Amino acid sequence: MAHAHADHHDDHDHHGPDKGIMRWIKTTNHKDLGTLYLFFAFTMFFIGGMMSLVIRAELFQPGLQFVHPEFFNQMTTMHALVMIFGGVMPGFVGLANWMVPMQVGCSDLALPRINNWGFWLLPAAFTLLLSTLFLPGGAPAGGWTMYPPLVLQTGDAFPFLIFAVHLMGISSITGAINIVVTILNMRAPGMTLLKMPLFVWTWLITAYLLIAVMPVLAGAVTMLLTDKYFATSFFTASGGGDPVMFQHIFWFFGHPEVYIMILPAFGIVSTIIPTFARKRLFGYDSMVYATASIAFLSFIVWAHHMFTVGMPLAAELFFMFATMLIAVPTGVKVFNWVATMWRGSMTFETPMLFAIAFVFLFTIGGFSGLMLALTPVDFLYHDTYFVVAHFHYVLVPGAVFSIIAAVYYWIPKWTGRMYNESLGKLHFWLSAIFINVTFFPQHFAGLAGMQRRVPDYAVQFLDFNVWSSVGAFVFFFAQFIFIYNMLACCYGWGGRKRDLTDRVWEGATGLEWTVPSPAPYHTFEDQPQIGDDGEPVKVKATKTAKAH
Amino acid sequence: MATAAPNKDRYFVPAPSAWPFMMTIGLAILVLGVSNYLESKSFGTIPMLAGLALVIYIVFRWFGGVISESERGEYGKQVDMTYRWSMGWFIFSEVMFFGAFFGALFYARTLSLPWLSGAGEKIETNLQIWPGFEAVWPSNGPAALGGDFQTIPAFDVPLINTLILLTSGVTITLSHHALKEDKRLPAILWMWATVALGVLFLYFQVEEYIHAYRDLNLTMGSGIYGSTFFMLTGFHGMHVTLGTIMLIVIALRLMKGHFKPDSHFGYEGVAWYWHFVDVVWLGLFVVVYWL
Numbered sequence: 003m004a005h006a007h008a009d010h011h012d013d014h015d016h017h018g019p020d021k022g023i024m025r026w027i028k029t030t031n032h033k034d035l036g037t038l039y040l041f042f043a044f045t046m047f048f049i050g051g052m053m054s055l056v057i058r059a060e061l062f063q064p065g066l067q068f069v070h071p072e073f074f075n076q077m078t079t080m081h082a083l084v085m086i087f088g089g090v091m092p093g094f095v096g097l098a099n100w101m102v103p104m105q106v107g108c109s110d111l112a113l114p115r116i117n118n119w120g121f122w123l124l125p126a127a128f129t130l131l132l133s134t135l136f137l138p139g140g141a142p143a144g145g146w147t148m149y150p151p152l153v154l155q156t157g158d159a160f161p162f163l164i165f166a167v168h169l170m171g172i173s174s175i176t177g178a179i180n181i182v183v184t185i186l187n188m189r190a191p192g193m194t195l196l197k198m199p200l201f202v203w204t205w206l207i208t209a210y211l212l213i214a215v216m217p218v219l220a221g222a223v224t225m226l227l228t229d230k231y232f233a234t235s236f237f238t239a240s241g242g243g244d245p246v247m248f249q250h251i252f253w254f255f256g257h258p259e260v261y262i263m264i265l266p267a268f269g270i271v272s273t274i275i276p277t278f279a280r281k282r283l284f285g286y287d288s289m290v291y292a293t294a295s296i297a298f299l300s301f302i303v304w305a306h307h308m309f310t311v312g313m314p315l316a317a318e319l320f321f322m323f324a325t326m327l328i329a330v331p332t333g334v335k336v337f338n339w340v341a342t343m344w345r346g347s348m349t350f351e352t353p354m355l356f357a358i359a360f361v362f363l364f365t366i367g368g369f370s371g372l373m374l375a376l377t378p379v380d381f382l383y384h385d386t387y388f389v390v391a392h393f394h395y396v397l398v399p400g401a402v403f404s405i406i407a408a409v410y411y412w413i414p415k416w417t418g419r420m421y422n423e424s425l426g427k428l429h430f431w432l433s434a435i436f437i438n439v440t441f442f443p444q445h446f447a448g449l450a451g452m453q454r455r456v457p458d459y460a461v462q463f464l465d466f467n468v469w470s471s472v473g474a475f476v477f478f479f480a481q482f483i484f485i486y487n488m489l490a491c492c493y494g495w496g497g498r499k500r501d502l503t504d505r506v507w508e509g510a511t512g513l514e515w516t517v518p519s520p521a522p523y524h525t526f527e528d529q530p531q532i533g534d535d536g537e538p539v540k541v542k543a544t545k546t547a548k549a550h
Numbered sequence: 551m552a553t554a555a556p557n558k559d560r561y562f563v564p565a566p567s568a569w570p571f572m573m574t575i576g577l578a579i580l581v582l583g584v585s586n587y588l589e590s591k592s593f594g595t596i597p598m599l600a601g602l603a604l605v606i607y608i609v610f611r612w613f614g615g616v617i618s619e620s621e622r623g624e625y626g627k628q629v630d631m632t633y634r635w636s637m638g639w640f641i642f643s644e645v646m647f648f649g650a651f652f653g654a655l656f657y658a659r660t661l662s663l664p665w666l667s668g669a670g671e672k673i674e675t676n677l678q679i680w681p682g683f684e685a686v687w688p689s690n691g692p693a694a695l696g697g698d699f700q701t702i703p704a705f706d707v708p709l710i711n712t713l714i715l716l717t718s719g720v721t722i723t724l725s726h727h728a729l730k731e732d733k734r735l736p737a738i739l740w741m742w743a744t745v746a747l748g749v750l751f752l753y754f755q756v757e758e759y760i761h762a763y764r765d766l767n768l769t770m771g772s773g774i775y776g777s778t779f780f781m782l783t784g785f786h787g788m789h790v791t792l793g794t795i796m797l798i799v800i801a802l803r804l805m806k807g808h809f810k811p812d813s814h815f816g817y818e819g820v821a822w823y824w825h826f827v828d829v830v831w832l833g834l835f836v837v838v839y840w841l
Contacts, residue, residue, distance in 0.1 A: 025566070
């Protein structure tokens with residue numbers, strides 16, 4: 003996106019960007035880094051998507067047709083690692099990079115060089131991880147959860163897996179500290195905590211989760227490393243350890259991790275729905291408290307991933323009830339989104355369509371999660387396609403739809419050009435229909451007993467899998483409409499003009515809509531002032547004064 | 551309009567920088583080397599050392615750059631506060647990192663060992679797989695991995711180490727108070743005293759490891775006791791090493807005339823880190839050596 007500096011008109015800019023590739027390598031600018039994060043995330047979505055297509059092609063019919071079972075296992079493992087750590091998390095960090103400084107009214111993130119480091123660690127980590135596909139023994143194939151003792155059988159890829167996770171962890175922790183500090187320390191005067199935009203709030207809480215749990219993951223994989231190479235026995239019963247201990251430590255990270263992947267999505271949806279309903283967000287304070295409650299609860303529910311490993315009954319009951327509690331703050335959120343739309347002056351531009359689809363489809367994923375929370379029935383659901391359907395409903399039409407919605411919503415602000423609405427609607431309907439074609443039948447396959455992570459299946463599951471594979475292929479290729487539409491905004495393809503007003507969307511509120519479209523390379527070198535009503539009172543005056 | 555004028559004190563936006571990218575390259579080469587080394591490939595050592603050298607060089611350059619920016623007075627109040635928050639949350643992330651290993655120790659002692667000896671509903675585990683195993687601490691598990699071993703008594707060298715670290719917490723505070731009263735010489739001397747105590751602690755730790763391996767047959771392979779013992783004390787020792795290097799840098803900076811009585815966050819950040827290392831040791835002393 004070379005446009006960002008081509009015509010920026012910010013004359014305070016005494017250290018402009020370098021030219022060519024060095025600009026991106028050396029940049030300390032939050033907008034450049036946000037762009038890099040987003041390009042990286044969508045590249046990883048593409049690679050992870052290709053892996054999912056290998057899985058779906060193999061599962062199109064029973065029996066083994068395309069790949070060796072070992073390679074199938076590598077695909078399920080790598081698909082998850084790439085999508086979680088390479089796609090969803092960097093996608094949200096990219097959005098935070100772009101939007102948090104603009105939404106709190108400061109010029110950049112608090113630690114711009116650390117921000118650069120946090121980004122460039124990711125290509126290094128994923129080069130290490132993806133290179134394992136070409137090593138003797140292939141990529142890790144023991145599942146993304148890396149359970150011992152199976153994961154310890156990984157070949158040459160094993161240390162690459164561990165160190166890739168370490169590098170991703172450093173990236174996440176530095177990114178999270180940066181975001182926390184920016185939000186706490188660099189807000190515009192007058193923006194009290196309860197006047198912050200909800201995307202900022204959800205990211206603040208997400209960043210706390212990251213700081214708290216990424217080091218735990220680092221500790222867990224370090225213990226795997228020493229178990230394999232330095233004769234320790236953390237996860238070996240003969241030495242007094244316990245493989246289940248790894249699962250506890252891993253899921254102490256892993257459950258907050260799933261909220262790390264959904265809380266920013268809540269923030270995005272809470273931003274988009276009020277804009278296109280042309281009403282204030284219903285229950286702002288309760289949204290904040292609900293987000294904080296979900297974050298707190300995420301630390302005391304981890305063992306619901308492990309109901310079948312043989313825990314004491316008291317633990318099974320505790321984790322069941324704690325998990326079901328999460329439905330309460332989540333219900334508050336869904337109620338608030340619906341109440342925001344109630345009697346609003348609704349229009350249905352593409353970001354709004356994705357946001358509404360989020361509310362519907364994420365709720366389906368939430369309900370199946372509630373079913374999985376029930377210990378006795380989880381013994382039947384565990385490791386079936388029902389679980390696969392559940393977490394794909396919360397991650398794809400949940401997290402991924404929200405990233406897509408956010409890109410549609412803010413790309414006019416980033417590039418100064420409007421996307422093509424017809425293509426956007428086409429993309430939405432193909433995505434919304436075929437994501438359900440892909441994942442809805444997996445509920446039935448799972449309830450009928452189909453196991454996950456197996457390349458073959460009994461013939462009675464055929465119809466569900468045919469639907470699922472067809473849906474996956476159409477969904478995957480439909481995303482290229484989106485990629486084209488967004489790149490066209492970046493590069494001005496098809497004669498797209500930069501003719502947008504500052505506010506772009508009629509109902510949009512917040513500081514980012516008070517600066518020009520595209521946003522100048524450095525926004526808010528002059529601090530905006532937030533009034534008692536939460537609106538940016540003096541910004542307009544400042545800008546008008548500059549224009550004359 | 552007070553807020554309209556560009557306020558140089560308000561935001562510090564650094565120029566584009568190649569340090570972070572080079573740091574990543576260094577780390578990538580380092581872990582590539584370590585991976586190959588662990589898998590016993592032929593080309594592990596050279597990339598490992600080269601990567602490490604590059605990382606150390608970049609750390610030196612990067613911190614050097616930050617120090618000169620600070621000494622040139624480019625940082626205002628806001629940057630100061632940014633560093634305070636960042637250091638605080640960085641230390642919190644370190645606490646969580648140690649938490650994983652403390653958690654492993656807790657889990658092994660209160661759950662996995664009793665279960666292996668048949669506690670609770672796990673009687674069949676004991677009868678069928680590990681008959682006759684009884685959970686006592688210290689333990690190297692039902693297969694007695696690594697053979698018989700002895701442990702290091704708490705009220706011996708570890709107690710001395712505890713006193714050394716607690717004393718170093720006092721000396722660094724004396725140094726800090728001297729700096730705040732602008733008495734540079736005592737500030738420098740107390741800081742070097744802190745460094746000396748850190749080095750002494752490390753010396754005793756190394757001696758303890760040699761003693762454990764050579765005389766006590768206590769190794770990383772000594773079942774869950776050896777695993778948790780060396781993982782916790784080892785990572786703590788690495789942090790003390792890092793902390794001591796940071797203290798040396800601060801002592802040298804004091805001697806060069808850096809820091810002002812009312813503005814010296816580089817100093818305070820290192821002091822925070824040192825206290826964190828100290829507190830982790832207290833936890834170690836109680837749950838690893840003593841109980």
